[in-house]
Every structure is written in structure tokens, then in C-alpha cells.
Amino acid sequence: MPWYFAVIEREHELQNPTSPEKIRLLGECLRLGPQSHVLDMASGRGGPALVLATAFGCRITCVERAEEFHTAARRRVSDAGLEALIELVRADASEFSFEPERYDAALCLGASFVWDGLSATLAALAPAVRPGGFVAVGEPYWRVWPLPEGFEPDPGEEFGTLPETIKCFEQDGLAPVTIIDSSLDDWDRYESLHWLAAEQWLHDHPHDPDAQEISARSERHRQRYLRWERDLLGWAIIAGCKR
Numbered sequence: 001m002p003w004y005f006a007v008i009e010r011e012h013e014l015q016n017p018t019s020p021e022k023i024r025l026l027g028e029c030l031r032l033g034p035q036s037h038v039l040d041m042a043s044g045r046g047g048p049a050l051v052l053a054t055a056f057g058c059r060i061t062c063v064e065r066a067e068e069f070h071t072a073a074r075r076r077v078s079d080a081g082l083e084a085l086i087e088l089v090r091a092d093a094s095e096f097s098f099e100p101e102r103y104d105a106a107l108c109l110g111a112s113f114v115w116d117g118l119s120a121t122l123a124a125l126a127p128a129v130r131p132g133g134f135v136a137v138g139e140p141y142w143r144v145w146p147l148p149e150g151f152e153p154d155p156g157e158e159f160g161t162l163p164e165t166i167k168c169f170e171q172d173g174l175a176p177v178t179i180i181d182s183s184l185d186d187w188d189r190y191e192s193l194h195w196l197a198a199e200q201w202l203h204d205h206p207h208d209p210d211a212q213e214i215s216a217r218s219e220r221h222r223q224r225y226l227r228w229e230r231d232l233l234g235w236a237i238i239a240g241c242k243r
């Protein structure tokens with residue numbers, strides 16, 4: 001079966017509910033410039049790296065496990081002529097070894113599940129950054145708490161509220177300095193591009209033995225988003241400064 005996310009995110013420039021403008025704002029908050037070196041863990045199709053390298057001329061080391069996304073990132077970086085600034089490593093981010101305090105900023109946008117949660121992600125990334133540098137994580141949070149009756153989080157959706165999420169940074173020795181929240185427009189653009197990608201894949205592969213499975217999964221996600229998550233779920237990039 002084709003990997004579900006390789007089907008539904010094959011066209012996303014950024015694989016999170018955010019925008020190029022917000023990624024540029026992140027780069028300003030992280031004080032990026034041509035002298036900066038950034039580590040981007042679980043970097044996907046290279047979207048954030050392309051935006052940051054273009055806007056700030058910084059160097060970025062991207063670590064991504066999925067072959068489909070690593071290959072797409074390679075093509076996008078080459079098309080943009082940014083090979084000199086963006087290094088692409090295909091690896092499991094949890095096994096990627098780095099020289100301590102080598103980077104000015106470390107990012108993990110939308111993949112704290114790699115370390116089984118936010119706290120462990122911050123603990124894994126902070127050693128990569130010099131004192132005074134930044135760790136930025138894009139993380140879901142519940143906008144509404146307690147969760148309403150009838151809604152059951154899926155496995156892995158053990159998120160906190162926004163104050164709880166920010167508190168994790170303080171507990172890990174990082175002073176919270178930036179929050180960049182996602183708007184409903186960001187969410188709708190991100191989610192509905194999944195629907196479009198699924199629809200077009202199904203159109204192009206009508207006889208694929210997995211077409212029914214892809215269609216059912218996409219439909220379930222759409223219904224869940226429209227019925228519950230559009231109101232309940234937030235997503236924000238939070239940056240902490242290493243003390």
C-alpha cells in the first residue's frame with residue numbers, strides 16, 4: 001500500500017497548518033542571518049528550510065526519515081538552487097547524532113511524536129543549541145478543555161492546553177520567547193489540501209487495490225476535522241531561548 005501521508009501530503013509546501021509568512025516571522029524571532037546554522041528535525045519535503053534559507057541566507061541541516069519526502073526535498077532544494085545552504089540527511093531524527101551546541105537554532109515542526117512527546121523533544125534538541133540559541137517546536141494543543149463529551153482523542157493525541165504546552169519549555173530550561181499560532185485559514189488550507197491530494201490520487205489510480213482504504217481514511221479524517229478538530233485543536237510554533 002502506498003504510504004498514506006505520501007499520498008495526501010505530496011503537494012504540501014509546508015506540512016503543517018502554517019504559512020510561509022509565519023515561517024519567515026519565526027526566522028526573525030530566531031534572529032537568523034547568513035551567519036546562522038539551523039538544525040531541522042523531521043524536515044519533511046523541506047518546506048520550512050526553503051523559506052528560511054531564501055529569506056535569511058542561513059545554513060540548514062535537515063533530517064528526514066521518509067524516502068518520499070527526502071526525495072521531494074532534494075528536488076525542491078535543487079530547483080531553488082539552494083544546495084549550498086541546505087544539507088539533506090535521510091535518517092531517523094531520534095538517532096541523528098550531533099556535536100553539542102553546534103547550532104544557533106533547532107526546529108521540530110509537527111513531529112514531537114518522534115521522541116514520544118514535547119518534553120522529551122525539548123530535552124533531545126536543547127543540547128544541539130549554543131547558550132542564547134533557540135529551540136522551536138510546532139505542537140498541537142487543545143483549545144477547549146475539558147474535551148467535550150462524545151469526542152475521543154486518537155492514540156498519540158495526548159496534548160496539553162496552551163499554558164501547559166508553554167510550561168514544558170520552562171521545565172526544560174528554555175525561556176519561552178515566541179509563540180506563532182495557526183489561524184483557521186491555516187488549518188483549512190492544510191487540511192483541505194489533504195482532501196484535494198486524496199481525490200486526485202484516487203482519480204489517477206481508480207483500480208489500485210488500496211484505493212478503498214485511502215478513500216475511507218481520508219473521509220474519516222475529513223469528518224473528524226469538520227465535526228470536532230476544527231473547533232478543538234490548535235497548533236502553534238513555540239520558541240524557547242536556551243539559558
Ligand SMILES: C[S@@+](CC[C@H](N)C(=O)[O-])C[C@H]1O[C@@H](n2cnc3c(N)ncnc32)[C@H](O)[C@@H]1O
Pocket residue numbers: 013014015016041042043044045046047048063064065066069091092093094108109110111114
Ligand atoms: C507533519 S510532517 C512535518 C514536516 C516539516 N517539519 C514541515 O513542517 O513541513 C512530519 C514529518 O516527520 C517525519 N518523521 C516521522 N518520523 C520521523 C523520524 N523518526 N525521523 C525523522 N523524520 C520523521 C515524517 O516523515 C514527516 O515528514
